[in-house]
Amino acid sequence: MADFRVTIVAENATPRPDFRVAEVADAAAPRPDFTMEIATGPALPDFRVAIVSADAVPRPDFHVSGVLLAPTNTALPVITGTPAVGQTLTASNGTWSNNPASYARQWKADGANIAGATAPTYLLVGDDEGKVITCAVTATNVAGSSTATSAGTAAVTP
Missing domain, CATH: 2.60.40.2700 (Immunoglobulin-like)
Structure with missing residues (x-):
C-alpha cells in the first residue's frame, strides 16, 4: 500500500491535538498506514485538506472527517x-x-x-x-x- 499524508492547516497553524482525523478509503476501509499532521485555527471553522500519495499524486478518491472532542x-x-x-x-x-x-x-x-x-x-x-x-x-x-x-x-x- 502507498503511504499517504493528511495535512490540516488553518490560517495561524495552531496545533490542535484535540482534533482527531479518521481516515477512510473508497470502500470505507481504515488506513492505519496514513500519517497525519494536524494544525487548525482557534475555532476550527476553516481549514483545507489535501490527500496525496507518497509520490505527491493527489487522491480525490479519499476523504477525511474530523471530530473535535469535549474536554x-x-x-x-x-x-x-x-x-x-x-x-x-x-x-x-x-x-x-x-x-x-x-x-x-x-x-x-x-x-x-x-x-x-x-x-x-x-x-x-x-x-x-x-x-x-x-x-x-x-x-x-x-x-x-x-x-x-x-x-x-x-x-x-x-
Whole structure:
C-alpha cells in the first residue's frame, strides 16, 4: 500500500491535538498506514485538506472527517487554604485534555451548591461550619463540556 499524508492547516497553524482525523478509503476501509499532521485555527471553522500519495499524486478518491472532542479531566481540581470560618479557599482548574476554552466553578458544602459561589476563591462563612467543602469545575470548548469535582476539605472549623 502507498503511504499517504493528511495535512490540516488553518490560517495561524495552531496545533490542535484535540482534533482527531479518521481516515477512510473508497470502500470505507481504515488506513492505519496514513500519517497525519494536524494544525487548525482557534475555532476550527476553516481549514483545507489535501490527500496525496507518497509520490505527491493527489487522491480525490479519499476523504477525511474530523471530530473535535469535549474536554476530559486528567487531574482533579485541588482546593488549597485552611478550612476555617473566615478563611478563603482557592480551587485550581485541575488538568484537562482537548484544549478547554473556559472554566466555570460551583462551590459546594456537604454536596449542596452554595448560592452565588462560582469564583475561583470562596470565603468560608458561619453556615459552612462543620461541613465538607468541594468545588466542581466545568471545562468547556466548542465540542462540549465536562465537570470534575475536587476532593473534599476537612470539616470547616469555627
